[in-house]
Amino acid sequence: MKWLPLLFANLKRKKTRSLMTLGSFIVAFFLYGLLATINDAFNQGIEIAGADRLVVRNRISLIMPLPESYKEQLKQIQGISGVTYGSWFGGVYKEERNFFPQFAIDTDTYRDMFPEYIIPDDQWKEFLKDREGCIVGKTLMNRFNWSLHDRIPIKASIYGGVWEFNICGIYSGKRKTDDTSQFWFHHKYLDERRQWGHGTVGWYYAKVDNPDNALRISETIDNRFANSPFETTTETEKSFAAGFVRQFGNIKLIIRSVGAVVFFTLILITGSNMAVSIRERTGEIAILKTLGMSRIRVLVLVLSESVLYALIGGGIGIGLAKLYTLGGDPTKGMLPLFYLSGYTIGSALTVAALVGITAGLIPAVNALNLRIADGLRRV
């Protein structure tokens, strides 16, 4: 701690160079924060998916329906303790840019299937009574500044017309990672008003007694409906979420590739700056050694300076990324879980420290090996 004044004083030595170096860290870690947030937003669904839930969908495609009658057949399969279903509505609020996911749900079973969503009982009861009622996630409520009992017009892109709903309840998530940007309404209402597709649903969720049996039960389900007009593909909710993410390409690979290029460049920039900075201070390092500073302490001092650059720049960069993500999903609906996690902040600071150490290593070793007499001659 007592060497901190010297470390901070060294940052002020060449202000332009320090600002440039800090700037490169700030930009890199701002980018790191955003890329990691996007990656997390894509993968959060996989992380939080229930291990005991299966998703049953039409084998041809997710947009193809399944008969409503499958509900009873699914319930009869051994190992399944609960079944619910939902359908995609695909509407927008007032205009196209106000997109968010709306699901028509089986109100008898949906709440039991997803205990992670919290809805006050009185609001749920009110929802059950109102055929045009809807339940809206907390994030979505905030996004449009809606209030309980507001009447909301939704322009239906698939079924046509404007459908109006009454907000009967607001749901929140038990975990910070739970998606609270959805809009649920009665499947019966959908069936009543739509002109086609009666008696069909978009997909089923099946709860299994024991997650260890998920694979076996999935096979049983798919075998049960094989060779029927509506064959199924069943997988765990986690696997379904992962498949959904894969449709966008290998996000993780893209992010890692960009990150690797950015950080390699950063190491070159910082390493070069540190090398120049230390070379300019050869005489001063010789003086510190003359005064009795050990070689190891010199090594630590130079590395600390490099790490200090990295942590300040990285800290500011990741801080700015955090501020940016506080503004919420910039795509207005495509990435509902868009937030910078504490884990990402921690990993960014760890990466910053490692970049600092790597970049400072060669200058530090040169300083360590500097002969005092040689250093003093260069003053």
Next chain:
Amino acid sequence: MVSTQPNQSPKALIVLRNVSKRYRRGLETIDVLSQVNLDIDAGEFVAFMGPSGSGKTTLLNLIGGLDVPDNGSIIIAGEEITGFSDSMLTAWRARHVGFVFQLYNLIPVLTAYQNVELPLLLTRLNKKSRKKHVETALSIVGLNDRMHHYPRQLSGGQEQRVAIARAIVSDPTFLLCDEPTGDLDRASANDILDLLQRLVSDYKKTVLMVTHDPMAAGKANAILHLDKGKLNSVSKGLATS
């Protein structure tokens, strides 16, 4: 007492016996110091004079533990430092030697106070004790009112006084001054030399100084002449004549 003959002073603080130092430059070997013998008692103010390349700075570096001889032994305060490892020499230097250089060599981004405090950061002294030591050292050199100034805000003479405060703040056994007045005007040089004299007379410090300036050397108790790596003679300076 100062002597260039072996076994002269049983209570000498600094003893050099047959010290030699060579440098290699390509295929050529240069004898910088050759069979140097020297005894210096505590409390002496000794000036080393000689032409450029005569080995003055090398001799100072060897006595200060900044370099090691190829042959011979160096004994300081009864401790033979010749066989010390690098880390032992580092610790020994921090304890026993104060250095003053021609170009002051202060850290430009630190204040006078912080520069003087540097050697104490290597000790276990707490902040309060360090402050007391730094203020004492700065008051000895007469710069208490400039402690929060940066080197660029000080004159050359003041910078050198800060460097001297840095050299004495840890109360070393002796001071090594390499051309301490070489970059100063006459008036500032005299101030510095008076200060060094005062450190010897009032604080009983031992001071070894390399200089080209006969006037500066004249302030010392003894002047040693070096030529081609050999200590040739000892002559009295103005201070003792």
